[in-house]
Amino acid sequence: MQSEDYHISKIAELIKASKSDFYHDDLINYIITDSRKIIDAEKSLFFALKGRRDGHLFIHELLQKGVSNFVLSDAQFAQKQHPKANFLLVEDVLAALQLLAAGHRSQFNYPVIGITGSNGKTIVKEWLFQLLSPNYQIIRSPKSYNSQIGVPLSVWQMKPQHELGIFEAGISQIGEMLNLQSIIQPDIGILTHIGTAHDSGFLDVNQKITEKLLLFKNAKWFIHHEKDLNNFAETLPGKNIFSIGESQKNDLRILEIKQQNQFSEIKLRYKSREMTIKSRFSTLALIDDVLVCVATMLILNFEESVIKERVLNLSQVQMRLELKAGINNTTIIDDSYNSDINSLIIALDFLQQQNQHKKRTLILSDILQTGLPPDELYKQIAALLKTKNVDRLIGIGKDISAHKQLFSANDVFFDSTDDFLEHRERLQFSSETILLKGARDFAFERISQILSQKIHETVLEINLNALEANLNFYKSKLKPNTKIMAMVKASSYGSGSFEIANILQFNKVDYLAVAYADEGISLRNAGITMPIMVLNPGFNSFETIIAHQLEPEIYSFSVLDGFLKVLEEKQLFDYPIHLKIDTGMHRLGFELPEIDQLCSIIKNNKNFCIKTIFSHLVASEAVEHDDFTEKQIRDFRAVFTSVQRLVNYKIDAHIANTSAISRWPDAQLDMVRIGIGLYGFDAAIKKGLQTVMVLKTTIAQIKTLNKGETIGYGRAGVMPADGKIATVKIGYADGYWRKFGNGKAKMLVNGVAAFTIGNICMDMCMLNITGIDAQEGDEVIVFNEQISIQELAKIAETIPYDVLTHISARVKRVYYYE
Numbered sequence: 107m108q109s110e111d112y113h114i115s116k117i118a119e120l121i122k123a124s125k126s127d128f129y130h131d132d133l134i135n136y137i138i139t140d141s142r143k144i145i146d147a148e149k150s151l152f153f154a155l156k157g158r159r160d161g162h163l164f165i166h167e168l169l170q171k172g173v174s175n176f177v178l179s180d181a182q183f184a185q186k187q188h189p190k191a192n193f194l195l196v197e198d199v200l201a202a203l204q205l206l207a208a209g210h211r212s213q214f215n216y217p218v219i220g221i222t223g224s225n226g227k228t229i230v231k232e233w234l235f236q237l238l239s240p241n242y243q244i245i246r247s248p249k250s251y252n253s254q255i256g257v258p259l260s261v262w263q264m265k266p267q268h269e270l271g272i273f274e275a276g277i278s279q280i281g282e283m284l285n286l287q288s289i290i291q292p293d294i295g296i297l298t299h300i301g302t303a304h305d306s307g308f309l310d311v312n313q314k315i316t317e318k319l320l321l322f323k324n325a326k327w328f329i330h331h332e333k334d335l336n337n338f339a340e341t342l343p344g345k346n347i348f349s350i351g352e353s354q355k356n357d358l359r360i361l362e363i364k365q366q367n368q369f370s371e372i373k374l375r376y377k378s379r380e381m382t383i384k385s386r387f388s389t390l391a392l393i394d395d396v397l398v399c400v401a402t403m404l405i406l407n408f409e410e411s412v413i414k415e416r417v418l419n420l421s422q423v424q425m426r427l428e429l430k431a432g433i434n435n436t437t438i439i440d441d442s443y444n445s446d447i448n449s450l451i452i453a454l455d456f457l458q459q460q461n462q463h464k465k466r467t468l469i470l471s472d473i474l475q476t477g478l479p480p481d482e483l484y485k486q487i488a489a490l491l492k493t494k495n496v497d498r499l500i501g502i503g504k505d506i507s508a509h510k511q512l513f514s515a516n517d518v519f520f521d522s523t524d525d526f527l528e529h530r531e532r533l534q535f536s537s538e539t540i541l542l543k544g545a546r547d548f549a550f551e552r553i554s555q556i557l558s559q560k561i562h563e564t565v566l567e568i569n570l571n572a573l574e575a576n577l578n579f580y581k582s583k584l585k586p587n588t589k590i591m592a593m594v595k596a597s598s599y600g601s602g603s604f605e606i607a608n609i610l611q612f613n614k615v616d617y618l619a620v621a622y623a624d625e626g627i628s629l630r631n632a633g634i635t636m637p638i639m640v641l642n643p644g645f646n647s648f649e650t651i652i653a654h655q656l657e658p659e660i661y662s663f664s665v666l667d668g669f670l671k672v673l674e675e676k677q678l679f680d681y682p683i684h685l686k687i688d689t690g691m692h693r694l695g696f697e698l699p700e701i702d703q704l705c706s707i708i709k710n711n712k713n714f715c716i717k718t719i720f721s722h723l724v725a726s727e728a729v730e731h732d733d734f735t736e737k738q739i740r741d742f743r744a745v746f747t748s749v750q751r752l753v754n755y756k757i758d759a760h761i762a763n764t765s766a767i768s769r770w771p772d773a774q775l776d777m778v779r780i781g782i783g784l785y786g787f788d789a790a791i792k793k794g795l796q797t798v799m800v801l802k803t804t805i806a807q808i809k810t811l812n813k814g815e816t817i818g819y820g821r822a823g824v825m826p827a828d829g830k831i832a833t834v835k836i837g838y839a840d841g842y843w844r845k846f847g848n849g850k851a852k853m854l855v856n857g858v859a860a861f862t863i864g865n866i867c868m869d870m871c872m873l874n875i876t877g878i879d880a881q882e883g884d885e886v887i888v889f890n891e892q893i894s895i896q897e898l899a900k901i902a903e904t905i906p907y908d909v910l911t912h913i914s915a916r917v918k919r920v921y922y923y924e
C-alpha cells in the first residue's frame with residue numbers, strides 16, 4: 107500500500123494532465139473545491155470546477171492564501187507570474203477529480219458497500235455504520251455527500267487503516283451513474299428504494315432503474331427489495347443477487363410484520379430457518395431500510411444473535427446540524443449525533459460562518475473508530491481547531507483528555523458527559539456560539555437540552571441548504587458580472603435576521619437591504635460587515651446610520667437635504683448613498699420631472715458618492731402589465747444615463763426584483779435585488795426552487811366526539827359524523843390566520859391531511875382527525891412543500907409575502923444545515 111500523500115507529479119499522471127516539470131513536487135493531502143474551506147494550504151490541491159461560479163476566478167485568492175497546486179481547464183488562469191505554483195491543465199476538471207478518486211479507490215482491497223436509491227440512502231449508510239463499526243474500521247461518506255463532486259471527495263478519504271468503505275451515490279439524470287460506479291467500485295451493492303424523486307431527468311421509471319443499477323455492474327452482491335424491481339424486465343446486475351420480499355423466491359422472505367407498542371416484530375425466513383427481528387422503528391419505509399441492513403449482515407456472515415441485538419439498538423439518524431437560541435444569549439449549533447473528522451470539518455466551517463458572537467466554543471467528545479493512533483488523531487484535531495478560529499475547546503472523554511497537552515492552556519477537559527454536567531456552572535456560557543459535536547455514545551443531547559432555550563412547540567424550521575440552493579439557482583440565471591443585493595427586510599421575510607445574513611455574507615452576496623435603520627444596526631451588532639442599504643431611513647436615524655456604516659436610500663429632496671446637512675456637519679466625504687427613482691410604483695423615489703433638479707445637486711457634490719441608482723418594478727411577474735414594465739425599464743435607463751454622466755465614477759444601476767430576473771433578463775443591469783425568491787417563491791418560476799421554510803406544531807389533546815357536537819367559539823364547528831378531533835398548539839396570534847378555520851385549510855398529521863374544524867383560536871386550533879392514526883404529542887405540519895404557502899395565501903385572499911411575515915416572533919426559528 108502506498109503512503110497516504112500523493113506527490114503532485116503522481117496526481118498529474120493519474121488525471122492525465124499536461125504538465126511534466128514541477129517547480130516543487132509537493133505532497134498533497136487535501137482536495138479542495140471551495141476557496142473558503144482550506145485546512146492546510148500547502149498540502150492542498152484545488153480543482154477549479156466550473157459550477158455555478160467558475161472556480162478559475164478564485165485561483166488568485168487561493169494563491170494569496172498559500173495554495174500552490176491547481177487543476178484547471180482554462181490555461182489563461184495558469185498564472186505565469188507565480189512560478190512557484192503548479193498548474194495542471196486538463197480538459198474537464200470534474201472528470202479529472204473523478205479520475206483521481208477512482209485511481210485512489212483502486213489501491214484498496216478492503217470491501218466497499220455502495221448504496222443508491224431514491225430515499226433512505228443516508229439512513230442505510232448510517233445504520234450500517236452503527237451495525238458494523240464494532241467489527242470494522244469504517245470510512246463512509248460524510249453527511250449525504252453523494253453527488254458527482256461529493257462522491258469523489260468522500261472516496262478520497264479512504265486510507266490504508268480502514269477496513270470497510272460505505273458510500274452513497276445519488277444521481278438526478280441519465281448518464282451520471284457510470285462515473286460514480288468507477289469511483290466507488292462497490293463489492294456489495296444496495297438499492298434502498300425506488301421512488302418518484304428526480305424523475306424529470308429520466309424518460310420513465312424503467313430508464314431510471316436501469317441507470318441506477320449501473321452502480322452495481324461489477325458488484326459481488328446486489329441487495330434489493332423485490333417490490334422495487336417487480337416490473338423491471340431486464341437482467342439484474344451483480345454476481346450474486348439477494349432479494350427481500352414476501353414471495354417464496356426471495357432470499358430473505360418476510361413472513362409477517364407485527365406492530366406492537368413502539369416496537370415492530372419482523373418474522374423472516376433465511377436459508378430455511380426462521381428468525382424474528384425486533385426493531386424500534388415501525389414505519390414501513392424504515393422497516394425496509396432495516397431489512398437491507400439485515401441482509402448485508404447476513405452476507406457478511408454475522409451471527410443471528412449479533413444481528414438481533416444490534417438491530418434492536420439502532421438509533422435514529424439525525425443528519426442535520428441545527429442552529430438555535432441558547433441560554434444566556436448564546437447560539438447553539440447542535441450536531442450532537444455523530445462525530446468523525448469529516449463531519450467535524452463541516453461543522454467547524456459552519457461555526458466559522460456565524461459572526462453574531464465574537465467567541466466560539468467547541469464541545470467535542472472523543473472521536474471514536476477513526477483507525478488513527480490517538481496521538482496522531484488529536485494532533486490533527488488540534489491543528490484543525492487553530493485554522494477554524496475556535497476560542498475555547500471543551501473536550502469530553504478519556505482519550506481527548508489524555509491529550510490535553512496538545513491543545514491551548516485555557517481549554518477544559520472532562521472524562522465523561524456526566525462529569526461535564528456536574529461541573530458546568532464553572533464554565534459560564536454566555537454571549538458565544540457553541541458547537542456541540544459528540545459521538546453517539548456520549549449522549550450530547552443531554553448537553554443540548556440544558557444549553558438550549560426551551561422551545562414552545564410550534565417551530566419554524568429554516569433549511570439553510572435550500573436557501574443556498576435558491577441563491578445559486580438565481581446566480582445561474584445572472585449574466586456574469588451582475589451583482590446581487592439580497593433583501594433581508596422584515597427579518598428576512600419572517601425567516602430570521604443574522605442567521606440568514608451570515609449565510610448570505612458567507613456566500614459572497616454583494617449587498618444586503620433592510621427596511622429600517624434598526625434592522626441594519628442589529629445586523630452590524632451581529633457581526634455582519636458587508637454593505638447594507640437602508641430602504642427607509644428616518645430623519646432621526648441619520649446619525650446612527652453613519653455610526654454603523656449603513657447606506658441610506660435617498661428618495662426625496664428633503665431626505666437628500668437632511669442627510670447632506672449631517673454629512674457636512676461631520677465633514678464627511680464620499681459617503682455611500684443610493685438614489686431611488688420612481689418609475690411607476692408611486693411609493694418612494696424621485697419622480698421623472700425632478701431629475702434635472704436632482705442632477706444640479708449631484709453635480710460637484712463631494713460629500714456623498716452615489717453607489718447605486720435604482721427603481722422598483724410594480725408587476726414584473728405579470729404578462730398583462732408587460733408594456734408598463736417595459737416603459738419602467740426604459741425610463742429608468744434614461745435617468746441612469748443622465749445621472750451617470752455627471753460624475754466621474756461608475757454608478758451601479760438596478761431595477762430587477764425576483765420575478766424580473768428570469769422574465770426580464772435584459773433588466774438585470776449591474777445588480778439585481780432578490781427577495782422572495784431566496785425563500786423559495788417566484789411567480790415566474792415553475793421548477794427549480796426549493797422549499798426553505800416548514801412550520802410545525804404538536805397535538806396538545808385528542809377528543810372523541812359524536813356526530814352533531816360543536817367545536818370552538820361560536821359553535822362554528824360541527825362534527826359531521828362520530829369521530830376524533832385534535833387540538834394543536836398554533837392560533838392566529840402565531841400567524842395562523844383566522845381565515846384558515848372551519849375546514850378552509852388543512853395540516854398534515856402523520857402524513858395525512860386533516861382539515862381545521864371550528865374557528866381558529868388565539869393560541870390553538872382544532873383539526874378533524876377522524877380516521878387518522880395519531881397520539882397526543884405527535885408532530886403536525888402546518889406548511890411544507892406539500893401544503894404550500896401559496897395555497898394558504900390563496901385561502902387567506904392574500905400573497906405569500908403576507909403569510910410569511912405574519913408568523914409571530916414567539917414561534918421559534920430553528921435553522922438547519924445538512
Ligand SMILES: *Cc1c(COP(=O)(O)O)cnc(C)c1O
Pocket residue numbers: 593641722762763764765779780781782783
Ligand atoms: C422587497 C423589495 C424587493 C424584493 O422584491 P421580491 O419580489 O421579494 O424579490 C426589491 N426591491 C425593493 C425596493 C423592495 O422593497
